[in-house]
């Protein structure tokens with residue numbers, strides 16, 4: 001086959017399985033969370049973010065259209081197609097959907113392997129360019145025995161020649177398409193992976209280095225291991241704090257943590273003077289060591305005058321996401337004599353949780369007076385103190 005970086009690479013993500021072996025839930029495993037994120041979404045993020053992959057075609061079950069929309073939200077992907085009764089039929093549906101796009105290389109990947117790395121995807125593409133058909137393989141460390149129907153050992157296999165194979169499997173598009181069409185025409189629907197199908201078609205299949213961490217998540221034990229792996233990936237826990245103060249001025253309400261509270265005075269200053277969201281924004285930026293609210297949104301810039309402060313917090317939340325991080329917790333303390341914060345506490349928590357895209361259980365809002373001491377005690381303004389806990393991947397600087 002031709003070689004060169006101009007080749008168009010497509011990926012088919014096989015996500016049509018009904019597999020619920022992984023637990024009692026009736027949600028198929030690829031739509032269940034791993035480390036707080038839908039498994040399929042993790043897999044899609046890898047391929048949608050791979051610069052060499054031009055087209056991502058997901059194959060889903062017709063019952064999963066709504067689940068898919070949630071999992072794929074925000075990614076630039078081809079519209080999903082519905083799969084067939086077998087994995088093989090599902091891959092074929094994905095291949096037929098790609099015909100119109102004429103890719104040169106196609107990667108076939110199982111949604112249930114969300115821990116494949118970008119490096120593995122890169123190796124798959126190079127191997128397909130060089131060989132036309134290649135699969136990731138890892139050495140087998142357990143001794144493998146053939147066992148008969150009665151559970152007795154029949155044979156000990158020579159371990160040195162054995163490999164466990166994974167996905168993404170990578171092929172010249174036209175040869176995999178032809179092999180799938182021929183197999184279907186001959187009534188063969190029993191191939192469990194694409195390599196077996198092209199072997200049947202008489203094509204030699206090469207191997208390249210797989211990854212021990214590229215596990216296929218099937219059983220409840222796999223889910224537990226996956227949780228541990230995702231937490232280890234995001235094991236770099238960072239905390240930041242933020243402080244903000246705004247003075248009272250004329251007005252009839254204040255806005256704190258996005259909640260409008262009727263009051264005999266208003267807060268003055270930058271934007272809508274939401275001390276709560278400003279402190280939280282700085283806490284998140286602090287956890288990222290990424291400047292402060294003033295460096296990203298200069299008070300001298302007239303476009304922020306009167307602006308709703310949820311955009312500042314949303315900006316910081318996006319900066320966390322862009323680093324591949326997660327917000328574990330946000331904690332906000334408001335210091336003032338008036339207005340009373342307690343009646344608005346849960347509304348504030350819900351507001352912050354919505355902007356941050358996290359569960360309300362990860363958001364604390366507390367209030368205190370300063371016993372009539374200092375500027376808050378004299379009723380000259382409101383102060384807010386926030387802390388943010390963020391998990392980043394090891395390897396971040």
Ligand code: MG
Pocket residue numbers: 244245246269270273274275278
């Ligand atoms: Mg401020």
